[in-house]
Amino acid sequence: MAHDSRGRNAASITDRRSFLGSLGAAGTLALAGCAGFGGGDGDPFDDYGPQGAALEPSAVSWDDLGDLEGELTVYSGRTRDQIDPLFAAIEERYDEFTIDSDFDDNSTQLNKINEETADTRPDVFYTQSSGALAALKQDGLVRTLPEDVIDAVDDNYSDPDGTWTGASGRVRAILYNTELWEGGADALPDDIFAYAEDDRFEGIISTRPNSGTFRSFIVAMIEMEGEQATREWVRSMVEDQDATLYSSGSQQAEEVAAGNQAVALGNQYYAGRIVENDPDSPLDVAFTSGDAGCLFNVSGVGILEDADKPNLAAEFTRHVLAAEGQEFFVETNGEYPVLDGVEYVGDLPTLAEINPPEFDLNALANVEQAVDLLREEGMTV
Incomplete structure (x- = not known):
């Protein structure tokens, strides 16, 4: 088995890069077993549960999850270069799904969310650091996540009460x-x-x-x-x-x-x-x-208590935590995964x-x- 100068399995890395390269080219593949969507401005899902397969610690694929349709508003405390490529890959996969994203530092985003009303707050806050999510929890501004999301991510990487979850670690x-x-x-x-x-x-x-x-x-x-x-x-x-x-x-x-x-x-x-x-x-x-x-800290996701589309936000969160999302963080960003089923294969210590x-x-x-x-x-x- 060939290895590079730092002892990594070269074939594994090539496979991983090919896999990640497929994110942006995934197109709009139809997903087996996906439910239809409601129209208009309402939440496209009927309930807060998974629209396809439930998220699992062993990691499921985007192919197994529910389809995404509609517009989701996401405030991000991460910089655009760190997270926008993943957003773009998800958008490219689903013709009828768009992310209305707003990028700024954590403190600014927290202040905006606290100052805004229920009608103007985002559906999702994607944070650079878990501290910002913990602050939203203290203020009662994030809702409990779906049970499968809570169960998939270890308590060391998420809120034990289930109001926010880590998406990647550093x-x-x-x-x-x-x-x-x-x-x-x-x-x-x-x-x-x-x-x-x-x-x-x-x-x-x-x-x-x-x-x-x-x-x-x-x-x-x-x-x-x-x-x-x-x-x-x-x-x-x-x-x-x-x-x-x-x-x-x-x-x-x-x-x-x-x-x-x-x-x-x-x-x-x-x-x-x-x-x-x-x-x-x-x-x-x-x-x-x-x-x-x-x-050890995490970048993570919280769904706002008064999110306009909480179910769409939940299925989006499953996509971030699925195998393709976790692989993105490992290979592109050099971060640690938060699911047991995804391995860290970077150049630095595990x-x-x-x-x-x-x-x-x-x-x-x-x-x-x-x-x-x-x-x-x-x-x-």
Whole structure:
């Protein structure tokens, strides 16, 4: 069996790429057993249950799910490049289905949803970080998901009460340039606090404070270590380490790969994308152990309590969580799947090889606490 330079099964990767390439070319194949749709502006489904096969942890295919018809309004806290290709693939498959999407950062989307009325809110909120979904849950703005969706995704990747579900996962990581950082991963601390205290990182480390996952990381640090310790960490990163602050995770990872930055705190998938496209890149990742520095977090989906088309939203959510959706996140975005039936085959360590902390993702709801702390300590872009 042929393998590439990083030990991956080359045939498997080729098959996966061919499979993903078929997403956009799927067209409008008729699905066996799909029910008809109602017309007009009403919800096209008769009930909240699955319109085709039920979602399963082992992963079902789009071929097994119900057809999609109508217009669905989706607010996204993820950037367009991270999620719009999947939206486009789903739209291309169904002639009568369109997604009215709105892209902005998590905080802006949360504020809009809270300020809007039931008549103007979206059907679905697709978040960059579970903290935003947990905040909507606290405000009573998301409804309980269908039972098959709740049962398919592990409680570690979703709300145990079933009001939101993770769609893909990522881990906070230490990105580093192997040509600039001597000693490799073994020379990098496995304690996140060392990166704010160790003189070796002064002037060579960076982070991205405007991202939802970084803010969730700050909330997790507050929960695990206390606000004062977190405040001192942020202050030391700004004042003592003179950390470079980026507004784009992709740019941050590219700067490390290009040798313009030695060490960066970011999400593992940004490095995974670069290494996937350039196996010879001097970019690698390391992880802290059991602390907020290697927090596992999810990007996820919630259906609004007053969604105009909750059943269409539910079937759309099944598509995101089906095999094709999960494969997209793994291969295209370098993220981790949230269903047991889909394997992570990227260049970076699997979750089993990392030691993220045990953490209730609903505890990430207080994003404004992190935003206030970062602003007060001068870590803003």
